[in-house]
Amino acid sequence: MPETASAAVTRASIGDSEFDRDTAVTRRAPGVYDIGLSAGWTIINAVNGGYLLAVLGRALGDALPHTDPFTVSAHYLTASRPGPAVVRTETVRTGRTLSTGQASLFQYDDDGNEVERIRALASFGDLDALPDDVRTSAKPPAIPPMGQCLGAEDGPAPVDGGSAIADRLMLKLDPATLGWALGQPSGRGEMRAWFGLADGRDADPLSLLLAVDALPPTAFELGLKGWVPTVELTVHVRCRPAPGPLRVSITTRNLAGGFLEEDAEVWDSADRLVAQSRQLARVRLG
Amino acid sequence: MPETASAAVTRASIGDSEFDRDTAVTRRAPGVYDIGLSAGWTIINAVNGGYLLAVLGRALGDALPHTDPFTVSAHYLTASRPGPAVVRTETVRTGRTLSTGQASLFQYDDDGNEVERIRALASFGDLDALPDDVRTSAKPPAIPPMGQCLGAEDGPAPVDGGSAIADRLMLKLDPATLGWALGQPSGRGEMRAWFGLADGRDADPLSLLLAVDALPPTAFELGLKGWVPTVELTVHVRCRPAPGPLRVSITTRNLAGGFLEEDAEVWDSADRLVAQSRQLARVRLG
Incomplete structure (x- = not known):
């Protein structure tokens, strides 16, 4: 097998990667999802906030009629830990171009009380449906090779x-x-x-x-x-x-x-x- | 009366101004507030989004144990109109330094159905309790006198x-x-x-x-x-x-x-x- 083909098969693709595995949510009921927060995305012992955002995004992409996050606003309430968690979503509004939802991630504390870790509002849409126009004045960052x-x-x-x-x-x-x-x-x-x-x-x-x-x-x-x-x-x-x-x-x-x-x-x-x-x-x- | 004193009494102060009057909310029940959205803050016929944000901020400042907005994230769902509205708030988490709340503004449409106009998540605190340190590199905008x-x-x-x-x-x-x-x-x-x-x-x-x-x-x-x-x-x-x-x-x-x-x-x-x-x-x- 040529080396390029070999390299291709050892690369993870979307849907079949550490990130996909560790953000996978299981629908328990309409709008309610179980997930095990992976210890693989921690800094010291804290679960990374971007990983948590992706977990909420994945749940909302399933719950809402649109699959792509356009804007997600998250307020971090308490520090998440690796382990079981539940994401509860609410469909706030559905529209032709955008749908808006809310998601919260909960875990149990040491006393068995359910604690909210993070709450987000988000509007989802279809990135592939956007027109191709680009009139940006933004320039890529100056970063070495x-x-x-x-x-x-x-x-x-x-x-x-x-x-x-x-x-x-x-x-x-x-x-x-x-x-x-x-x-x-x-x-x-x-x-x-x-x-x-x-x-x-x-x-x-x-x-x-x-x-x-x-x-x-x-x-x-x-x-x-x-x-x-x-x-x-x-x-x-x-x-x-x-x-x-x-x-x-x-x-x-x-x-x-x-x-x-x-x-x-x-x-x-x-x-x-x-x-x-x-x-x-x-x-x-x- | 000297001109300066005269000018002083004709100036509105905080608590006694068009802005305060038009953002005033009336507590109907714990966390629930009535307001008449003023036609004075419209662009053409649409109620200004910043005015709406101030209305939500005023309700949350009453509902939460902290009074100053530190960060407010609002998703705009449908266009607000001048007239009666209700703001429903939820206290999400209270802490020593910050409290987090949620607020939604609702109005009735022409068919008598309640419609959500805007939903926000916000964290409030006490600006006067912050330390005086400033290490900003930001410069004021170049704007003429x-x-x-x-x-x-x-x-x-x-x-x-x-x-x-x-x-x-x-x-x-x-x-x-x-x-x-x-x-x-x-x-x-x-x-x-x-x-x-x-x-x-x-x-x-x-x-x-x-x-x-x-x-x-x-x-x-x-x-x-x-x-x-x-x-x-x-x-x-x-x-x-x-x-x-x-x-x-x-x-x-x-x-x-x-x-x-x-x-x-x-x-x-x-x-x-x-x-x-x-x-x-x-x-x-x-």
Whole structure:
């Protein structure tokens, strides 16, 4: 078998990947879904917020008449843990172009009480039905070729080795935003990386929900250490991504009063701006 | 009476203004509020989305243990009309620093059916309890002095004279973003203005919810005409605004597939970035 064909069969495809397996929801009743949150998408012990968003997106894509997330706004209430969870959805409005839904993820705490982890409002549509017009003035981020960017496997771990999610991602960080890993943060609220799934599954609208919250926090480059929990995260998916690695650029302009915003944009291999997001996060000043 | 004192008594203050009167909600039951949506905040016949956000914010500020909106994410479902409406709130989670709530605004349609107009998730806190640290890299927008900016009263109406909201606002647009009013749109997705309430009421966190959605659409400067309905709008309030006029800067980078984002930032007279917002809107290409 030629090497190219061999490489093709070892790549995971959409529907048959770690990401698909770990976001799979089982419909228990109309609009109600069971899922086991995987320990494979944690940072230290916290389940990644982008992975959670993809889980909610998957449930809503099943519950609503439209399958593609256009805009998802999530408020993070309590920290999710690996293990069983239930997603309850509500269809708020169905329309010809867009449908709006709500989803909440619940888990049981140590005392057996059901606790809400995250609640989201979302509008879904059909990305393939959009017209082809593009009048964007946005430019792809200035990021070196992938071979010049650095991942966890490139020597002194720039991404904390204690994070299981590092094994699931193909994350190559722009050296210009890696000063923090060498104890020399740039002071600029910027983080840039090439992004993909480690098993080679291509990007789709659901994995974009993961991509916007998968890089190290910009706070690291601002010289802050410690946890930067998300309060609220909104993603706009603007285009179905082309196959190939994504480029993710995150910027923070306003760190004030113990909060900061993280603005992410995601570009595909065809130089299309495929997703934009903004989150409000709390910081502990170090 | 000295002229300055006379001017002071004719200025509306917070709690005693058109904006306060028209966002006032009456508690009918725990978490349920009645309001008459004022025709004074309409553009043509549509009730302004920022005014609606302020109404929801006012209800949530009463229902939740915290009074200041920190982040509000609203999905716009159907067009609101002037007249009676009810806001139903739910307390999702209460915490020491932040409380999260949900609010929906309903009206009756011509057939007597209750229709949901807008649904929002929001996290509220106490802006006065935030630490004073500011490490922002954001700069105030480049906008000429107010005397060089233009409002509806300055000759050929730059803002459509058919909009009642024009009488409620002190809106002075940067001439550099007014090409559309002269049939010469710049092609740049930018809109900048000095912003205040016409009766002189100072800004507060609630009026910031109005400020982020009160300028003409950036689509006008992109050469598009017609309606640009909001799908989703998220606001972060980052600081209690100082007295005096606000500067609002709105930018659009990505017009594609019939949708665009509008990013707004609001600066106060003390040069603090007091609010950031992003909305996803639909466009009709002209």
